[in-house]
Amino acid sequence: xxxxxxxxxxxxxxxxxxxxxxxxxxxxxxxxxxxxxxxxxxxxxxxxxxxxxxxxxxxxxxxxxxxxxxxxxxxxxxxxxxxxxxxxxxxxxxxxxxxxxxxxxxxxxxx
Amino acid sequence: xxxxxxxxxxxxxxxxxxxxxxxxxxxxxxxxxxxxxxxxxxxxxxxxxxxxxxxxxxxxxxxxxxxxxxxxxxxxxxxxxxxxxxxxxxxxxxxxxxxxxxxxxxxxxxxxxx
Numbered sequence: 001x002x003x004x005x006x007x008x009x010x011x012x013x014x015x016x017x018x019x020x021x022x023x024x025x026x027x028x029x030x031x032x033x034x035x036x037x038x039x040x041x042x043x044x045x046x047x048x049x050x051x052x053x054x055x056x057x058x059x060x061x062x063x064x065x066x067x068x069x070x071x072x073x074x075x076x077x078x079x080x081x082x083x084x085x086x087x088x089x090x091x092x093x094x095x096x097x098x099x100x101x102x103x104x105x106x107x108x109x110x111x
Numbered sequence: 112x113x114x115x116x117x118x119x120x121x122x123x124x125x126x127x128x129x130x131x132x133x134x135x136x137x138x139x140x141x142x143x144x145x146x147x148x149x150x151x152x153x154x155x156x157x158x159x160x161x162x163x164x165x166x167x168x169x170x171x172x173x174x175x176x177x178x179x180x181x182x183x184x185x186x187x188x189x190x191x192x193x194x195x196x197x198x199x200x201x202x203x204x205x206x207x208x209x210x211x212x213x214x215x216x217x218x219x220x221x222x223x224x225x
Contacts (some may be wrong), residue, residue, distance in 0.1 A: 001202070003166035004153065032212050043201060043216035044154070091212055097167075099214070101146075 006102040013109055017078045018056055021105045023088030024070045033064055033071045036087040037045050038104065044087055047073075078109045114138045117202050117217035125225050131190040132220045134202030142205045143185040144214070145169075145177060147198040154201065160185055192224040
């Protein structure tokens with residue numbers, strides 16, 4: 001089992017749709033969580049951190065469920081420019097430094 | 112100009128050749144990393160360094176070596192390249208002192224080993 005798992009997609013949605021991605025992690029000692037965005041052939045860039053209480057940034061909402069060991073990303077009112085791959089990232093500090101990337105979920109937003 | 116710069120951006124080489132990928136940063140971060148990305152897999156850590164005198168192996172260090180020449184420079188070497196090292200390589204930096212844990216990536220170096 002992978003330490004961080006994501007549905008690879010692709011998710012094909014029309015403009016204006018709401019879409020949600022989940023990411024599960026296997027290490028219960030994981031301590032911090034992030035969503036990165038990666039455009040085709042580009043470097044990953046931080047989209048948002050994920051806090052225990054949940055957090056929102058404009059059209060984007062991230063949530064953490066420690067009991068079930070997953071994080072989620074909700075995108076409302078999808079734009080064409082949201083088309084990208086979304087990477088789930090989990091940091092664990094127990095027994096040393098470890099950052100694990102999910103393989104990513106591809107999103108295509110169509111007009 | 113990019114804060115994290117990688118050279119070369121693209122390289123095609125032959126099996127057995129020595130290759131060096133270079134990374135320089137202007138962010139003033141102490142921590143630097145080398146990752147590789149393959150289709151269908153998450154980014155995997157090759158090596159990381161928390162300061163100039165610190166070098167640590169990541170999960171896939173075999174076949175690679177690194178050098179931290181200065182705070183701002185971190186190079187990755189493939190002593191004898193093989194085809195399964197064909198991948199997209201990213202250098203990254205971070206400053207955990209800020210508490211965010213954000214990684215800042217270079218634009219990537221696409222390496223093809225024939």
